[in-house]
Amino acid sequence: MSNLIVETINVTKTYNLGKPNEVTAVKDASLQINAGSLVVLKGPSGSGKTTLLSLIGCQTKPTRGEVIILGKKVSKLPEKFMNLHKRNHIGFIFQHFQLIAGMSVLDNIVLPLIPEGISPKERSKRADQLLEQFDLAHRRQFKVSHLSGGEQQRVAIARALINNAGILLADEPSAHLDSRLTSDFLDHVKQLKRSGHTILITSHDPIIYQHPAVDQVFEIKDGQMIS
Amino acid sequence: MRYASWLAIVMVAFCLWSGLEYRHFHKRLLETEQQLKLRRQFQKAVGLPNLAITSAARYLRHYSITDLTTPFQDYPASLDHFPAGFAFGPPDYSDMPSPIVFGKLEK
């Protein structure tokens, strides 16, 4: 049990509660993820996997149930503390990358460090390491809108890693990539797993959930866990 | 250099600029103080009111001792046609007990 890093207990998320367009995206979902493992959350689109991911990623609070990350019941924390926990432990790679278009690669990567009061010098030192690691050093001052899809994803990964988060969440990482870039992505993920990161990926792409490095696959359908 | 430093430089520049203008302000006030004696002597010697900034017409030059209708004296339908008349509001005698405008009679 001490190895457990992420746990959800019967979480339910209902959007537009009490309104005519009320919809329950996740229902009584429970899962456990061990530290250092690579886990895939699989399911068709609209099954609620992105919602579950955002619950684990502290992007929203469950309507019912508990989300426990590193032993802390984040779903019960006030927003500010939940945010702090998110900043310190979780890196998020969004499906559409969500980079700020007018800004350079470097500025996008260091964004999470700005409210922490980390000096520009220290920021670029940390960013340079990641730029090197993800082969983006030559794109350092490029605007992100001028990059290819694969490069944009690497920027998004670098941004997720800048605060040394132990848990990495990726939402449909292969949605905008061809098979070659997807396998590049999986190479990066393997590397990250080797360096001790816990990784949770949502996907309905067999290239990802059938990959040998994957430790565990959860399946979700209509908001409910199947396995 | 980072942006915040540029802002600091801009703010310092603004402070210097303000300081410069404040110095000018202070100097001019002192000058006015010194002029005041002469100007009051002049005012005592010549009892006519108002400033000699425009001499285009009587109602502009000696605005305070002409009445509301002065611009129209020569031709009641005429419009105020001097450019400076644009900047001068009509005189306000409304809250004064003395009947001036149109010579309203008191019984």
Place this chain on the structure above:
Amino acid sequence: MISGSWFERQKNIIDYSLQSLLRRRSKNILILIIFIVLVFAVSSILFITGSLTQEMMITSNDLPDITVQRILGGRQVNVLSSYLPEIEKIPGVEAVETRVWGYFYLASLQANFTIYGMDLNLLEEGEYRKIVNWKNVPDPAENQILSSRPDFRMIIGQGVFELLKDIQMEKAFLFYQPTWQKPIPFDIIGTFKTETELQSNDMMILQTEGARRVLELPPDEFSDLVVHVPNPEEIENIALKIHRYFPELRTITRAQIQNTYATVFNWKSAFVLSSLLVAIFAFLILIWDKASGLSPEEKREIGILKAIGWDTDVVLSVKFWEGLILSGISSLAGILLAYAYIYWLRAPGLREIFIGWSTIYPSFKLMPDVDPKFLLLIITISVVPYLAVTVFPAWKAAITDPDAIMRNI
């Protein structure tokens, strides 16, 4: 994870705000320009009208107690000497002074001078001596002709002097009207010091008898009267009394003149409004546009920042700094530019409105009238609404759950 100091944090936030202002460069520069123009225009008008009013007010306590004019057929006409003993009889009146003054239009220069008649010998005595730069004073030993014509002397304002210098009449001036048989020469025995310029610039002070000749005033008529009342409490009553005894006489008290001084350059006048209308509308459209909501791009940016772990208050600080930097810099620049424009450059362009068609230009070196209350008001009505319409929509966008961003492109 290591956190920096509070100061470093604020610096980072300001950095980010400036960066985000610069990212929308063209839009923000436009806002900056509109903002500066508006603040500059309002402050300029406030400065110039405030200063001119102040310049008048400053000597207003030395104005005569009551000025008496005669109105006939709706026109101001000469006062007859027969009024004098009647007014002097009113209790409380110390003295009644007669005045001879008017205007002289010099067609060749298209200049309108104010002619004022008084005993110039008075100006040679005591404190009054100091207001005149005496020159060309006839020396009785050398120049008998000039000293023998004491009625035809005059002292002129600096503006008149400069104008007459151009036509080589700065030592003696010839008054002439086509109906006269011959011109009347006047010796210029001095000019008023430039310190008194705002009052004396267009003035020609003539010896009374000479002034009568120039103004063609009949012997027992005067331009107007001035009544001295020692007790300030009685001024109003006596003015009313004079008017009641002689309905054709119009009285103007010092308080009334001061009252007109306060309202003469009413900055709400048509001039100000019309000149500012465009800027005000631009500003209102801007405010409305901002208040009605963020662009999708801005909304997305706030969502991203929230999703990567920024707190709501940090997002709002960024927006607050953006608004404060933009509106603060423009208000400050607008006010400082207005000061420089009015008091250093002496208001070229705006000055002409106040001068009108005058030919005799004062130097327009005004006494600065900078009221801290007005400055505060200008800053409040420009910075506060702008901050509000910057921060409020951002707040509305920032309080939504960041997971919304995960479904948007």
